[in-house]
Each structure stands twice: as C-alpha cells, then as structure tokens.
Amino acid sequence: MSATFMIRFKAFLIDYLLILTYLAMIFAIGAFLFPSIQELFNGSLIKAQLVGFLMVTFPISIYFVISDSVIGGQSFGKKKMGIRVVNENGTGLTVRHAIFRTIFKFLPWELSHYLVYRLVDIGEGEVPIYYFIIGGLIYVSIFTYMLTAIFTKKKQSLYDIVAGTQVVKVKSKWNIV
Secondary structure, eight states: OBOOHHHHHHHHHHHHHHHHHHHHHHHHIIIIIOGGGGGGGSSOHHHHHHHHIIIIIHHHHHHHHHHHBTTTSSOHHHHHHTEEEEETTSSBBOHHHHHHHHHHHHHHHHHHHHHHHHHHHHTTSOOOHHHHHHHHHHHHHHHHHHHHHHHSTTOOOHHHHHHTEEEEEOOOTTOOO
C-alpha cells in the first residue's frame, strides 16, 4: 500500500530534525572550534558553492542514499513512520538507484543554494532576470513534488516517478502514526 503524503511528510520532518542537528553541529564547529572554515566561503562563488555542497548537501545526500537503499532499508524518519522506498518491483533500491532518486529529490534544494550564493554576492545590485527564472523553477519543482505525491494514484512524487520508485507502508515495531 502506498504511503500518503502526510505520512511521508511526517517522516521527512523527523529526518529533518536530524538534518538540523547536523547543520547546528557544522555551524558550531565553524563558528567556535575552527572559525577559519568561514574563510572558505569568501572570494570565489564556485569555491563557496563547492564547499557548501561538500559540507551540507553531499553528507545529507549520502545519508538518504544509504538509508533508502538496501544498505539501510529506511531512513530514521521512514522507520518511525513505517514506510520504505521500493523500486517498481517492490524490492529495496540498489545504491545506484538510490543515488539517482536522491539527485532528483534534492535538485531544487541545491538550486536554491546556487541562487542564494549569487543573491548574496550581488548585494544591493540589480537582480538578473535569469535569477527570477531559477527561483521560479525551484518553487515550481517543490510544488510539483508535493502535488504529485498527493494526487497521483500511487502517491508518487515527481522524483519517484522519474526514478521509478514508490514509498510504501511496511510493518515496523517503530510506527508512531
């Protein structure tokens, strides 16, 4: 049976608490233990974007690749909510399949990072029109992801449809639905 949008959303919120904890640790390390890390974000936008990707997006993506694949089976939030990501045959995802799904899942997130770095860089300057287009694409993607997870027959988000995956309910001793 397909997991509803609300169950998926609750699982995401639980996982997001872990993500926020990780981000708080990264902030504390950068602010108090190794303030020189902040220098990596100065200067080149490409360097700042790469450092941000390596410190934030990449580790969080790895968490989801591992936990949504056959290696982990379920993320912490999905385990708590009794759901799991499966392929079209109803079996667990290979690591490769989980990577493909995660790339599409986090594409709007990474695009928003790209846009934020550039908006901060221009400061009070004029915002190029293509920044508005990128911003629009980010919001259209996010709303499309949510609406498809609500209204498609199998409750698949657009990234699930593209990746050929589905989030389903499973029996778990951890369910808190």
